[in-house]
Amino acid sequence: MLLIRAALGGRGPGLGLTPARRALSTLTGGDLGSQEQALTTGLPSPGAVPLLRRCELPVPVHRTPVQAWVESLRGYEDTRLGLADLHPDVFEVPPRLDILHEVAIWQKNFKRISYAKTKTRAEVRGGGRKPWKQKGSGRARHGSIRSPIWRGGGIAHGPRGPTSYYYMLPMKVRVLGLKVALTVKLMQDDLHVVDSLELPTSDPRYLSDLFRHRCWGDSVLLVDVDEEMPQNIVSAVSNLKTINLVPAVGLNVHSMLKHQTLVLTLNTVAFLEKKLLWHDNRYTALYPFHLPYSDFP
């Protein structure tokens, strides 16, 4: 499979890995026999099997799913392995930039605790006695040497102790923020769907060359469902600064905006659709969500 790409690499973008070759290679496990056959085939025949993904959850009648090409990281020309349908209520919501801003600012601030603290005139050492008598000395009248107008005195309206900026946006707002971010990424051609995160080598240069060849941008966020990912990609990404790998539960609006490209696997797309669509039709929570619900995804 990889030998073909090297041989045909100079001939242009069109002659890459076609679905026929991909199907053959996956069926035979990339043997030399399949490679020789695939060298002779040209355009994909209608008998080949593309990787098609349908939406598992029902799509509203009046809307049609959005679509994305299914690609692969196994080779440089492994684009267009199939078509994935994406649910319109997750990947085609109205672009609410105000919600994106709200959620991004919330993410930045809710963890913030500012530890700044200054002493008031009561806490500064000293200053209990009147420095000189009220009348007769010719100087201005003062009550203590640590009042805020004095040098070395307390601060009148300074920061008072550790301040927490914790607040929680409603869960549905945060969910909508994720949906809007996914929509924006798709509609600006920065979202790519991949069948899985398997690589032929653990060389970080291969990954960066691949992304540069496909013009996927400077920074890429790869998302998989479980925390257990193929060893090749983990070791490749650990040596790269601008390419990052997160599990699906770690997907957030700030990361999506920070990285130029977002790469989701098919399993991740299913996971996200299931989790994000449940909130559209749910009852309000009678008890916190960390306690068991029968239908919580």
Add this chain to the structure above:
Amino acid sequence: MQLGSGAVRGGGGARSSPSRVSAVMAAFSGLHSSCGWLARTILRTPRRALWSQNRKKEEEVKVPERAVEIKEEPILECPPPRSRKYVPPEDLQSRVESHVKGVFGTCTNNNWQETSLEESRLKFFLLAQLAEEFGHVVPNSRLHEMRSVRDVVHFYSIPVQDGTKFDEISSRQLPSNLKITWDY
């Protein structure tokens, strides 16, 4: 004495022959009382001899490894970057029509442009074939807009330039009173 023996062990390792090691150690034991530089010079010569022995062995081992590495490189060699420029060809309609007939069969003869692309499998085949033919892919953001073949033809009739508007303006012939400064 201890230092000399330790250094010899570090330099030769397990590869040195036992007779050589014993000879060197005997030499060291005799010269322990002499100057440090003498001991160092004697240290150097047997080490070089030891290393030359080892070098031959390492070269023999390295050759088959290098052959394997060279085989792997062209497989993962990055293909040259391709330009995103696309100019719609003149026979666009006929080419698209032939692909449509190839994928959908000759069902609709009269209005092949109205063929709907609702079925994902046929849509995928058509779009993949057109992408290979023209070298220009429908991006993810516009895939859902391709409802019928007419939309596809409209998409492929739009030319795409590689480069910014700025480059385009600067490459054209400018009027005499307009100048573009590159470094500002």
